[in-house]
Amino acid sequence: MVSITELGRLQKVDLRDAWPHEAHNFTPWLAQEENLRLLGDTLGLEMELEAVEKAVDSFSADILARDTIEGGWILIENQLEQTNHSHLGQILTYAAGLNAKTVVWIAREFREPHRAAVDYLNEVSSQEYNFFGVQLELYRIGDSPLAPRFDVVAKPNGWSKRLVARTKEGGALAATKQEWVDYWTRFIESPEAGELKLAARVPPKEGWCRVEQLRSGDASVATWLHNNDVQARVVLWVQGPFAKAMFDHLSISKNEIERELGTILSWDRMDGKKSSMIAIETKAGDGTGEAAEFKWLAEWAAKFATAFRPRVVGVDSAALVSLSSAPEPA
Template identity: 35%
Template sequence: MGKLEMVDARQVWPHEAHDFTPWLLANAGTLGDVLGMDLELSAAEHAVGTFALDLIGVDQATGELVIVENQLAPTDHTHLGQLLTYAGGTDAVNVVWIATRFREEHRAALDWLNTRTDEATRFFGVEVGVVRIATSPPAPLLRLVAQPNDWGKSVRAKAQAEGGSSKGQEYQRFWTQMLAELSGRQLDWTRSGKGLVQNWLALPSGTTGITYRCSFGRAGLCSEIFFESPEPAVNDARFAAAEAKRETIEGTYGGPLRFDPLIGKKGCRIADYRAGQIGLTEDWQEYVEWFIACQTRLRTAMTNVFGSLSPMGR
C-alpha cells in the first residue's frame, strides 16, 4: 500500500487570488460536500463597499446566502476582521472561512460566534490541504474544524418562540424521511440530509436559476421544475422553450403537466399535483413514493428533450 503524503498547498495553488479562489469557484461541489450543502458559487471578488469578498453563492437546498473568505496561510486577525465585515455587508446566513491551519484562538472565536448569534447565522471553519500517494496527482483535502451547533440553536429558538409551529416540525420530519430515501436509493439529487421546517424541498438542477422542487400547498402535493432566475427575461425564454416542446415533454413524462407562467411573480413552473396534506402522517411513505416517481419522470423528460438544461435560454 502507498503512503499518504502532505503536499505544500502553494505548489498546487501558487497564488491565493489567481489560483486558489478560481479553483474553489470551479469546484463548489467539493466544498459543498464538506459543508453539507448543495453549494453554488456565482462570483469571485464580490464587491462589499470598497472591499472585495473572495466568493459568494447560495445553498440551493435552502436558498440561503453563502459567503467564503479564503487564505492559503494559517488564520490571522486580519482575515477574521474581513470575514465579519463581509458578513455584515452581505447579511449572509452561512459564513465560511478557509485556511491552511486554524489557530486555536480563531477556531474558538467561530465557536463563540455560533453560540452567541441567532439561529439564522452560521459560521464555518474549513482547513484546506493537499495530499498524494507516491507519484499520483495531488488531491485536495478539506476538513471541517468549526461549525454551528444547530441542535443548540434550535433548542434556544424553540424556547424563545411563543407557540412554536408543530406543522413546521412535521415538515422537517417528512423532508428528513424523504432525504433518507433518496440517499438509500442512491439518487444523487442533493447533498442535504436534514429536512427544514419549510413546506418545500429544493433540489438543484445543475443549472443556475433552475430548481427541481417538491412542496405541500393548498392544492396538495406539488412536484415541479421551477425557473427562478433573477432576470425575468431568462425565465420567460426558458419557459417558452419548454412550452414549445410541451407535447414531447408530456409524452415522455407519461401524463399531463401544468405549465404555469405565474404572471407577475418571480418565476414560473412546470408541475404535477395530487391530493394530500402534511398532517396525514400515515400517508407519508406514499407521498415520498409519489414525489420520487414524479421527480424521476420529470427529470427524464426534461433531459430527453433538452439533453442539458443550460441551452434553454439565458
C-alpha cells in the same frame, strides 16, 4: 502463499505547490463547480456560485454563493496561510455587507483563538446564521495527482441534527426546484426575455431570478423577477452598508419616478433589516397565459432598469455617507 498488496504512503504537500497565489490560483479553482461541490459535500451544504471577488465597498470578498436549499447567501473566504486577526475582521465586514447567512473560512491552519472565535459566533447567533472553520490540506501518493482535503474544525452547534432535517427537506424540495428551473428556462428562452440583460442565462432553482446589476459595492442595486405562484413581481433590490441611504435617495424622486413609469410602486424601506426594495406586482397564473406573464415581467424589468439606472449609478459614496448619517425617519 499469501499475496501482500503493496500500498503507497500518503504524503502531505504544501498548498503553494498547487496554488502559488491565493486570488489568482486558489479562488478560481474553488469557484469551479466540481470543487465547490466538494466543499459543499464536506459541510453538508448545496451551493451555487454567484460571484468571485464580490465587491463590498472598496474591498472584495473571495466567493459569494447561494444556499440552494434555504436560499441565503454563503460567503467563502480563503487563506492559504495560518489564520489571523485581519482575516477575521474582513470576514465579519463582508458578511455584514453581503447579508450572508453562512460564512465559510478556509485556511491552511486554524490558530486556537480563531477556532474559538468561530465557535463563539455560532453560540451567540440564531440558527439562521452558520459559521464554519475549515482547514485545507493537500496530499498525494507517490506520483499521483494532488488531492485536496477539507477538514472541518468548527461548525454550528447541533449541525449534524440540523443537517438531517435539511436533507429531508431537500428531498421534498427537489420536485419544486425542478419546477422553478423549468419555469425560468421557458422564460429565458422566450422571445419576451430576448432583450433583457440577464445576469446569467442559467435558470435558478427558486422563485427569484436576478436580471441586471445596476450598481455594486457600498449600495448594491439589482433588478429581480419574483414569482410565488400567487404574484409575479419586478423588484429593485437594494442591499449593502448604505442600502437605506440609497433607498432614501431614490424616495426623494418617488413622484417623478412613478410619473415616468405611469403607475404607483410599492416602496418598502424594510426598517430593521439590511435591505430595501421597490416593486410592482401583478397576479400570477391569472388565466392570461404564461406568454402574457413573461411579457409583463420582461417589459417591467426593462422599464425599471431604464428608470433607476441613471439614478443609482450617478450617486457618489460621499452623498450616501451624508444620507446615512441623517436621522432615521419617524
